[in-house]
Amino acid sequence: MAWTVVDAPIGPLLVAGTRQGLVLVGFRAGPEYVERTVAALGRRLGAPAVADADRLAPVTDQLAAYFDGRLRAFDLPLDWSLATGFNRRVLRELAASVPYGTVVGYQDLADRVGEGREALAARAVGSAMGANPLPVVVPCHRVIESGGGIGGFGGGLEIKRQLLALEGVLPAPLF
Known part of the structure; x- marks a missing residue:
């Protein structure tokens, strides 16, 4: 390693x-x-x-x-050893289907991996995002609350805001 x-x-x-x-x-x-x-x-x-x-x-x-704003999709081999089961399924779906400059709701992502419309499924997706061993490259910053709120982020909300601003989803901070 x-x-x-x-x-x-x-x-x-x-x-x-x-x-x-x-x-x-x-x-x-x-x-x-x-x-x-x-x-x-x-x-x-x-x-x-x-x-x-x-x-x-x-x-x-x-x-x-x-x-620098020159790359919109990472092209790297990934070792998924630190993600298992449900978390791995969710993270792979996220990496494959939520491109640069877009967002997805926790519940929408749960639906995509076949977990149904239960509140627990959205929370489980949130837990998977928090356990993401590959943030930025596997873009958990692109997952937001279904109502449009920013949601949580393992790196802290300020970093999530910066990443979303970089991708044009949020306005850049004033200072």
């Missing part, structure tokens, strides 16, 4: 990859977070973790292009 920290307009991001593909994007990647998360990833995946920016250059290049 390789990892590096990327400077992004939303703050430093920890990115990690395996031979299968990108496995993790983490927000607020300060030194303590990186140390703790890289160690946990190594234990969970059973692989030593090494800092290797060169190996992750395709990821960092695409992230830079996304934040």
Whole structure:
């Protein structure tokens, strides 16, 4: 497993990859977070973790292009090892069907994966978004409340607003 920290307009991001593909994007990647998360990833995946920016250059290049407004769809192999069952189904559906500059409601996404019209299904989608190991690349920031509210976000609402503004869904913050 390789990892590096990327400077992004939303703050430093920890990115990690395996031979299968990108496995993790983490927000607020300060030194303590990186140390703790890289160690946990190594234990969970059973692989030593090494800092290797060169190996992750395709990821960092695409992230830079996304934040510069030059990339609208990521084209990276993804390692889904950190997502299982329902969460994996929801995240794959999100990645495949909610393009740049669009949003989907929690309930709509639940319907797309066949979970029905129950309030619990929408909440389960919210939980899947909160457990997304690949935010930004698997765009959980594009999932909003059915009534139009912004909803929650594991990286914090300010980052969600920034990502939605970058994609033209929300107006850019004034300051």
